[in-house]
Amino acid sequence: MRNSGRLTQLIQALRCLPGVGPKSAQRMSLHLLQHNREGARLLAEALLGAVEHIGLCRLCRTLTEHEICRSCSDGTRDDSLLCIVESPAEVFALEQSTGFKGRFFVLNGRLSPLDGIGPEELRLDLLEQRLAQGVVEELILATNTTVEGEATAHFIAEMAKQHGIKTSRIAYGVPYGGELEYVDGTTLAHAFNGRRQLT
């Protein structure tokens, strides 16, 4: 391949994006250089601006440009409800799809002793301080329903118990629009055992 040095560098650099392999990276590079140089310039600026100015909220540890994120500084939200999620992406997903008006706490990871991720890395000390303040009444555990997510939820539930705080876990079940035939057995068992009375 006779790519010039800077083109090779750009193709290589684009591969830091999730889901972008060598073919897509080449297609993206050529597209930008041939048809959208202004877009490439704006993207470079946006990347630098974001990397330089976006950090973690001091209270909830989500991504924000400010010391305290917009959600945490929103006085109309309910301080008694605290929802624990693994990453900022889940904050966005829950905000978009639920009417939740409580507070969030972002772990930025999940307990994974083999990868050296323990309570310190997730800043559970900050969470503990928050729980000790006596304002939170219900802790909603919205970590992923993976093995690590479950273990993390369990660990945090134990922590909440010591502070006498009620915890809840998001419901397991069949995804909306799902056909039972194609749902895995564990999910189906959870959905069956967690059935709700209709009438």
Place this chain on the structure above:
Amino acid sequence: MRNSGRLTQLIQALRCLPGVGPKSAQRMSLHLLQHNREGARLLAEALLGAVEHIGLCRLCRTLTEHEICRSCSDGTRDDSLLCIVESPAEVFALEQSTGFKGRFFVLNGRLSPLDGIGPEELRLDLLEQRLAQGVVEELILATNTTVEGEATAHFIAEMAKQHGIKTSRIAYGVPYGGELEYVDGTTLAHAFNGRRQLT
């Protein structure tokens, strides 16, 4: 959605990449900010470097950092063979898959009168100059096999005829590994009519 301003800007900017919609753009942004800030910084630099330094080769009009690209300045290549392609991506594809050691000429587009793309936009004047030099003996028309690609190939073939230069068109046929059942009728007809004698 409670994205901060710079995060929204980054998500928006990533959408200039082909095949990246709002969901992927958000996922990419969060991934970079959470897990690969160094990669984001390198990508920004690569984008700026590429946009600033990569232009079109004065001879073949492919993308290059230099006035004349590496392929054009390679003295070992055969000047009598000139392959016409629509974009630099096709130069890479042909270089990777064929042993072609002639020269390329990149149109950076195809004739499309409705979009205002005529012979001037494709710099066919440069191509004509090249043909007039009397060095090229065969012109290989490797434009896409779309309606516009065909029209472009036809137009250039007429031009070559006036200079008494032989032209050839890449072969139409069934893609390698293709099952005839799933190949469209036009391709199949081309493949059938273009059959080659084996023994």
